[in-house]
Amino acid sequence: MTHQSPQRHVVVGVLSLQGSFREHLGHLDELFVQLNSAPEYSKYRFSSRKVREPKDLDGLAGIILVGGESTTISLLLQQTKLLEPLARLIQSGTIGVWGTCAGLILIANHVTNTKVQLGDRKYELIGGLDVSIERNSFGRQVDSFDQELSFPAAGIGSFKCVFIRAPTVTDVIGKTPVVGSNSSVVAKVYTKNEAPVEVISRVERSGKSMVVGVRQGHILGSSFHPELVPDYRFHKWFIDEFVL
Numbered sequence: 433m434t435h436q437s438p439q440r441h442v443v444v445g446v447l448s449l450q451g452s453f454r455e456h457l458g459h460l461d462e463l464f465v466q467l468n469s470a471p472e473y474s475k476y477r478f479s480s481r482k483v484r485e486p487k488d489l490d491g492l493a494g495i496i497l498v499g500g501e502s503t504t505i506s507l508l509l510q511q512t513k514l515l516e517p518l519a520r521l522i523q524s525g526t527i528g529v530w531g532t533c534a535g536l537i538l539i540a541n542h543v544t545n546t547k548v549q550l551g552d553r554k555y556e557l558i559g560g561l562d563v564s565i566e567r568n569s570f571g572r573q574v575d576s577f578d579q580e581l582s583f584p585a586a587g588i589g590s591f592k593c594v595f596i597r598a599p600t601v602t603d604v605i606g607k608t609p610v611v612g613s614n615s616s617v618v619a620k621v622y623t624k625n626e627a628p629v630e631v632i633s634r635v636e637r638s639g640k641s642m643v644v645g646v647r648q649g650h651i652l653g654s655s656f657h658p659e660l661v662p663d664y665r666f667h668k669w670f671i672d673e674f675v676l
């Protein structure tokens with residue numbers, strides 16, 4: 433008689449309040465069809481889940497914070513009461529986290545070039561990455577562009593990166609705590625991320641080298657949108673490197 437060991441159910445959440453969540457879910461679902469029938473992943477059964485309220489966080493192995501409009505997503509996180517449990521979970525280091533574009537902005541511990549007040553609410557961040565992020569670093573919507581970049585750390589040779597009103601990483605936060613101002617906000621830190629911040633990609637623009645990809649331990653951040661191109665390599669790297 434053969435004994436099959438039970439499969440581990442790996443659930444990856446996608447924050448689905450606003451923005452490009454359908455595209456991320458589409459990429460994950462197509463990738464998971466492949467992984468769920470691949471012999472080398474036979475220990476696992478993968479599925480995705482829309483995250484819209486606190487109970488959707490239960491049992492996640494990973495989560496993607498999508499691109500869109502970070503101020504709107506921040507307001508919706510506050511309205512749905514997701515902000516604090518999501519921030520605690522993301523900062524806890526117990527799940528793999530990937531923020532793309534607006535998602536990268538929201539998981540930073542310091543954001544500049546921003547509104548701080550959104551009507552009668554504040555612009556609140558999820559936090560987790562010890563970096564300063566500048567919003568809209570390349571200008572307005574019309575200044576959006578795409579560019580092939582390579583990611584040696586991910587083993588990805590050339591990938592079409594789409595930048596839409598994209599942010600960049602302008603600084604790593606050192607030992608001195610950053611403070612907010614009338615054009616910057618800081619996240620509430622529940623758990624300190626002790627891993628080093630590593631740069632995984634840069635883009636050259638107007639003679640400047642701008643950081644558009646970073647990782648800090650269990651957290652990955654990218655300024656661009658891998659969910660908008662028909663290429664699953666970035667999603668697969670996230671699963672292999674951050675979720676499993």
Ligand SMILES: NC(=O)CC[C@H](N)C(=O)O
Binds near residue numbers: 537598
């Ligand atoms: N494509 C995007 O996610 C743009 C992000 C947007 N500029 C923001 O600040 O929220």
